[in-house]
Structures are given as structure tokens and as C-alpha cells.
Amino acid sequence: MPGATPPRWLDLLKSLPLYALPHHTVSRAVHAMARMETRLKDPLVRWFIRRYGVDMGEAAEPRPEAYASFNAFFTRALRPDARPLDADPGALPSPADSTVSALGRITHGRIIQAKGHDYSVETLLGGDGRRAAPFRDGHFITLYLSPRDYHRVHMPAAGLLRETVYIPGRLFSVAPHTVRTIPNLFARNERVACLFDTDRGPLASIMVGAINVGSIELVWTGEVTPPRGDLTVTDYGDRALRLERGAEMGRFNLGSTVILLLPDIPFAWREDLAPGVRVKVGERLGKFEG
Structure with missing residues (x-):
């Protein structure tokens, strides 16, 4: 469970410098360095494993020196048996190794970010009311991926990909202190929203970028890097892909946050879930009712 929340003034002190940073310039530099194929990355990878307590016993390739670049290590695959999927077809499994940031009901199209902060589903999904309407009074969960986590994102339900929306924005950190202090954080940062049709109705999985996240990858397109500043909508129509x-579903090249949206259907979150609780891919988050 989470420890005591730091004083608000300390959160503000840590967050304020982020406003002045050239987010995309910093992230492009990190993007390039993380992909350099050199033996010089080996000491960095070993330090990272020690610093963050990364369990390489779960990795499909446990040898740090076997990865061509730091990014290859960071986006490493796991052993097939490392993340068992909840066997109950009525369960909603976690899409990511992560820490719960917030969860609950969406109220009149507003999502809780943190105490004293909320934001709109419509803005999160690119400003289209039609796209946001199915989730207006639905359910949401926000999952934060820390540096030590496995950084591939998986499907919480089988579904047909209907639409993807790339929304440009800033790249603020999504660490807990910024979530508590920067208004509309997830609706301001660069993100990719993937909208699916499932047997339980529409589902949205939003991958939110952050400082040092040079790109987000989707399994069906590779890196999502449209021209900076252009909102890009891809309607799959008759080409709908089933996952x-x-x-x-995709992966983060360093960082970030996944937000799941469900419609207003009978559904209950796990009773012990709360901000600060850690979950792993495949672990039950809640259960569809009926």
C-alpha cells in the first residue's frame, strides 16, 4: 500500500521546473541515445537493474549484455509463463505491470486525476464528442508504469480495433507528484487512444506519453510518430484488426501511463484496488457482472 503523501509544496517544487523544459527536444535526444548499439550501454543496463530491482529471471532473455541497445532491454519480452492470464472469461485483466493511480466511475464525462483534479473524457480522446459519448458515465482506471516495470501493454479483452487517435501534446512527467499537481495532465500530454469493439461493448485503451518517451509503439503499425502537432485519426472500418x-497491443519506449475506459455496464472493480496498489499483466482488475 502507498506510504504517506508528501506535502503539497514539495510536489509543486518538483513539478514547476517541468513547465520550462523543452519536452520534445529532451525526449528526442533520449530516443536517439537509448537506441545506440554499443557495448557502452552494458554498465548502464546493469546499474538500472540494480537501481530499480528489475527481475531478469522473468525475461525471455535474462542476460543484460545480450540486448543490442538500452531500449531493447527496456522493452524486453518476458517468458511465456511469467504473466498468467486470469482464467475467468468474465474478469478484466490488467493490461500492464503498473501501479494504480486512480479508478472508479466516470461522472458526466469527467475522470478523476487526483484529489482536486479531474479532466474530460472528450479532451482525452481528442475532442470528439461522438467518440467520448459511450464512456460518459462509464468506468475508468489509470495505471502508472514505473521504470522498473515491464513496458509492454496487453489487451484486457478480445476486441476489434475500430479507430486509433494520435493526439499531440506536452510530455510532462507522469510520476505521482506531477499527477497530484499539474492540472489536466493526461489530457495535455501526447497520447495514442485505441478504440475497440468487444463483446461487452466499446473499450478504449489510451497510452499516454511522458518526458523521455520518444515514441509509443503499436503492434500493427510500429512506432507512432506522425508529424508533430497533427492530430491523426485512423478509421479501420472493414480493415478492423482483431486482438x-x-x-x-503496444509498448512504451521509456515511461508512462495506460488509461482504460469502459462504458456504463454492470462491472465491479476488485475490492482491494486503490491508488498505490501494484498489479501485473493478466492479474484481475475487476469483473463484468451478468
Whole structure:
């Protein structure tokens, strides 16, 4: 469970310098360095494993020196048996190794970010009321991926990909202190929203970028890097791609946050879930009722 919340003034002190940073310039530099194929990355990878307590015993390739670049290590695959999927077809499994940031009901199209902060579903999904309407009074969960986490994102339900929306924005850190202090954080940062049709109705999985996240990858397109500043909508129509429950959907190249949206249907979150609780891919988050 989470420890005591730091004083608000300390959160503000840590967050204020982020406003002045050239987010995309910093992230492009990190993007390039993380992909350099050199033996010089080996000491960095070993330090990172020690510093963040990364369990390489779960990795498909446990040898740090076997990865061509730091990014290859960071986006490493796990052993097939490392993340068992909840066997109950009525369960909603976690799409990511992560820490719960917030969860609950969406109220009149507003999502809780943190105490004293909320933001709109419509803005989160790119400003289209039609796209946001199915989730107006639905359910949401926000999941924060820390540096130590496995950074591939999986499907919480089988579904047909209907639409993707790339929304340009800033790249503020999404660490807990910024979530508590920067208004509309997730609706301001660069993000990719993926909208699916499932047997339980529409589902949205939003991958939110952050400082040092040079790109977000989707399994069906590779890196999502449209021209900076252009909102890009891809309607799959008759080309709808089906992804199975538990299948890999995408990955973060460093960082970030996943937000799941469900419509107003009978559904209950796990009773012990709360901000600060850690979950792993495939672990039950809640259950569809009926």
C-alpha cells in the first residue's frame, strides 16, 4: 500500500521546473541515445537493474549484455509463463505491470486525476464528442508504469480495433507528484487512444506519453510518430484488426501511463484496488457482472 503523501509544496517544487523544459527536444535526444548499439550501454543496463530491482529471471532473455541497445532491454519480452492470464472469461485483466493511480466511475464525462483534479473524457480522446459519448458515465482506471516495470501493454479483452487517435501534446512527467499537481495532465500530454469493439461493448485503451518517451509503439503499425502537432485519426472500418484477450497491443519506449475506459455496464472493480496498489499483466482488475 502507498506510504504517506508528501506535502503539497514539495510536489509543486518538483513539478514547476517541468513547465520550462523543452519536452520534445529532451525526449528526442533520449530516443536517439537509448537506441545506440554499443557495448557502452552494458554498465548502464546493469546499474538500472540494480537501481530499480528489475527481475531478469522473468525475461525471455535474462542476460543484460545480450540486448543490442538500452531500449531493447527496456522493452524486453518476458517468458511465456511469467504473466498468467486470469482464467475467468468474465474478469478484466490488467493490461500492464503498473501501479494504480486512480479508478472508479466516470461522472458526466469527467475522470478523476487526483484529489482536486479531474479532466474530460472528450479532451482525452481528442475532442470528439461522438467518440467520448459511450464512456460518459462509464468506468475508468489509470495505471502508472514505473521504470522498473515491464513496458509492454496487453489487451484486457478480445476486441476489434475500430479507430486509433494520435493526439499531440506536452510530455510532462507522469510520476505521482506531477499527477497530484499539474492540472489536466493526461489530457495535455501526447497520447495514442485505441478504440475497440468487444463483446461487452466499446473499450478504449489510451497510452499516454511522458518526458523521455520518444515514441509509443503499436503492434500493427510500429512506432507512432506522425508529424508533430497533427492530430491523426485512423478509421479501420472493414480493415478492423482483431486482438485476443491478453495479446500484446503496444509498448512504451521509456515511461508512462495506460488509461482504460469502459462504458456504463454492470462491472465491479476488485475490492482491494486503490491508488498505490501494484498489479501485473493478466492479474484481475475487476469483473463484468451478468
